[in-house]
Amino acid sequence: MTDVTASPGSSNVASATPDTMAWDSRARRVMMIYLPLSCFVLILLFPFYWMAITSFKPNAELLNYKEHNPFWISSPTLAHIKHLLFNTAYPTWLKTTMFVAVGSTFLSLFASTLAAYAIERLRFRGSPYVGLGIYLAYLVPPSILFIPLATVIVQFGLFDSPMALILVYPTFLVPFCTWLLIGYFKSIPYELEECALVDGATRLQILGRITLPLAVPGLISAGIFSFTLSWNEFIYALAFIQSGANKTVPVAILTELITGDVYQWGALMAGSLLGSLPVALFYSLFVDYYVSSLTGAVKE
Amino acid sequence: MSVTTLNSRGVAIRQPGYIARLLDYKPFLIVMCLAPAIGLLAVFLTYPLGLGIWLAFTDTTIGQKGIFIGLENFQYLLKDPLWWNAVFYSIFYTAVATFGKFALGFWLALLLNNHFPLKSLLRAIVLLPWIVPTVLSALAFWWIYDPQFSIISYLLVDVLHVRDSNVDFLGTPWPARFSLIAANIWRGIPFVAISLLAGLQTISPSLYEAAMLDGATAWQRFRYITFPMMMPILAIVMTFSIIFTFTDFQLVYAITRGGPVNSTHLLATLAFQRGIAGGELGEGAAIAVSMIPFLVFATLFSYFGLARRKWQQGEAND
Numbered sequence: 001m002t003d004v005t006a007s008p009g010s011s012n013v014a015s016a017t018p019d020t021m022a023w024d025s026r027a028r029r030v031m032m033i034y035l036p037l038s039c040f041v042l043i044l045l046f047p048f049y050w051m052a053i054t055s056f057k058p059n060a061e062l063l064n065y066k067e068h069n070p071f072w073i074s075s076p077t078l079a080h081i082k083h084l085l086f087n088t089a090y091p092t093w094l095k096t097t098m099f100v101a102v103g104s105t106f107l108s109l110f111a112s113t114l115a116a117y118a119i120e121r122l123r124f125r126g127s128p129y130v131g132l133g134i135y136l137a138y139l140v141p142p143s144i145l146f147i148p149l150a151t152v153i154v155q156f157g158l159f160d161s162p163m164a165l166i167l168v169y170p171t172f173l174v175p176f177c178t179w180l181l182i183g184y185f186k187s188i189p190y191e192l193e194e195c196a197l198v199d200g201a202t203r204l205q206i207l208g209r210i211t212l213p214l215a216v217p218g219l220i221s222a223g224i225f226s227f228t229l230s231w232n233e234f235i236y237a238l239a240f241i242q243s244g245a246n247k248t249v250p251v252a253i254l255t256e257l258i259t260g261d262v263y264q265w266g267a268l269m270a271g272s273l274l275g276s277l278p279v280a281l282f283y284s285l286f287v288d289y290y291v292s293s294l295t296g297a298v299k300e
Numbered sequence: 301m302s303v304t305t306l307n308s309r310g311v312a313i314r315q316p317g318y319i320a321r322l323l324d325y326k327p328f329l330i331v332m333c334l335a336p337a338i339g340l341l342a343v344f345l346t347y348p349l350g351l352g353i354w355l356a357f358t359d360t361t362i363g364q365k366g367i368f369i370g371l372e373n374f375q376y377l378l379k380d381p382l383w384w385n386a387v388f389y390s391i392f393y394t395a396v397a398t399f400g401k402f403a404l405g406f407w408l409a410l411l412l413n414n415h416f417p418l419k420s421l422l423r424a425i426v427l428l429p430w431i432v433p434t435v436l437s438a439l440a441f442w443w444i445y446d447p448q449f450s451i452i453s454y455l456l457v458d459v460l461h462v463r464d465s466n467v468d469f470l471g472t473p474w475p476a477r478f479s480l481i482a483a484n485i486w487r488g489i490p491f492v493a494i495s496l497l498a499g500l501q502t503i504s505p506s507l508y509e510a511a512m513l514d515g516a517t518a519w520q521r522f523r524y525i526t527f528p529m530m531m532p533i534l535a536i537v538m539t540f541s542i543i544f545t546f547t548d549f550q551l552v553y554a555i556t557r558g559g560p561v562n563s564t565h566l567l568a569t570l571a572f573q574r575g576i577a578g579g580e581l582g583e584g585a586a587i588a589v590s591m592i593p594f595l596v597f598a599t600l601f602s603y604f605g606l607a608r609r610k611w612q613q614g615e616a617n618d
Binding site for chain 1: 346416592
């Protein structure tokens with residue numbers, strides 16, 4: 001804090017002939033903030049860099065560090081990606097994952113919008129307890145549920161079907177979205193709804209014409225978050241889906257692309273890169289919504 | 301319901317009015333609004349949770365309905381060294397990874413709380429490990445930990461010359477355990493850092509000004525202002541982090557599948573191996589259920605241990 005206030009006057013001009021104070025605060029700032037920060041960024045990003053560079057390396061370079069600098073590619077190739085797209089069922093996996101993610105996102109948005117509206121705006125006796133119950137559902141981890149859920153899925157005849165995933169993913173999406181949306185609904189002035197009530201609007205008209213349009217940022221946050229979480233989900237998809245064509249990308253890469261003892265690192269990393277791209281792209285478009293929903297849901 | 305129908309006979313000329321009025325009838329509307337969410341959660345969360353506890357007391361296998369066998373599954377587990385091993389590693393993994401995540405994540409949050417150019421870009425980049433599917437980044441870690449072509453080994457052996465031989469990351473128990481923990485910390489830092497950053501930004505600067513006027517050092521400002529003010533959010537984030545680290549599955553399943561010689565099994569991966577892959581649903585469910593006491597304890601500990609004070613921020617200011 002002190003160095004921030006001290007630096008701006010002298011530091012950028014006086015760097016050639018540093019007087020001790022300015023040099024001290026500047027060096028301190030570099031040492032205390034920029035150096036650790038760049039270490040963090042380097043370490044947090046390195047696996048992605050490594051993933052990306054591996055997927056464009058020809059096999060000869062991939063497994064020979066003596067003659068080729070492993071941190072760079074001398075002759076980049078699209079062979080791994082071509083192999084992935086044309087020799088494996090990768091496009092099908094992508095389609096299935098997209099279908100599951102979009103389906104479960106819409107289902108959970110629908111359910112949680114109504115639930116959040118009922119809890120926050122229709123206010124009935126026990127509504128805080130319903131809210132708390134939904135919140136507690138968020139604390140039940142999938143690792144406890146997947147075995148009994150597998151038997152439930154079999155009972156319903158949904159085993160090995162993407163529908164099973166669409167129905168199961170809301171168990172962790174609905175609690176999250178409901179709490180996010182409760183927060184958003186809270187921020188919308190109640191007077192607006194009262195005005196509409198006085199003008200003779202029905203409850204559903206109020207929800208559709210006043211509350212929802214005002215809660216659009218919240219809906220977007222909940223939507224992109226649900227999409228990301230269902231795209232990334234692993235354990236249910238692993239336990240409930242058996243046939244190759246119905247697998248989601250994360251499961252398929254791990255179970256279908258790893259064959260035998262020789263790992264095809266190029267193809268594996270290309271698969272990981274392609275599987276990460278949709279969420280990364282989505283993320284780059286909506287960064288602010290991500291941050292706000294992450295922090296909003298935690299604070300609530 | 302029938303009463304409303306009877307009453308509406310008299311004015312049944314306007315059909316839409318009747319539906320609209322039913323939808324305006326508050327109890328009906330409340331039930332309608334809550335039905336989808338509660339229904340989904342009841343069928344796919346509450347019911348399986350109960351079913352799981354029931355399964356843990358039966359000898360169900362895949363394709364065969366089991367009978368009630370009491371505590372037999374648990375008695376078997378208590379004598380099973382693999383289960384004890386998984387308990388030990390789950391606790392160890394959670395403790396070390398949580399400590400690492402919070403130490404580094406808090407540090408990163410404090411760093412990001414400063415002013416510098418490209419701040420929002422940096423904040424966006426930092427969250428990336430958390431956004432990308434865990435299994436896919438775990439694969440990247442698997443490749444980084446490769447016994448022969450590990451880039452870390454290359455750096456240590458051929459560039460820095462601090463070692464003579466490649467590091468055996470995943471081939472022996474203890475290195476494998478720590479490698480997994482490192483991957484988990486890497487993945488967990490962004491979540492912790494960004495949530496804590498949000499908490500840091502709610503602390504009023506006037507508190508720091510007052511402390512500085514009183515001559516408090518940087519450490520004192522952290523210890524007596526930042527830390528206590530962060531307690532509530534720290535408690536919540538830590539509760540979440542502990543629950544989801546303890547029940548972690550993806551990282552271990554993707555990188556080691558519990559090996560070498562079952563040394564890196566977490567309870568979740570052991571439950572999967574026995575329950576789904578091995579077909580012993582009853583035993584798998586028992587392992588999963590055995591996580592519950594640990595989870596309850598950890599939750600109570602982190603929540604009440606850290607959030608002894610009431611929430612400083614009111615509910616409204618978010």
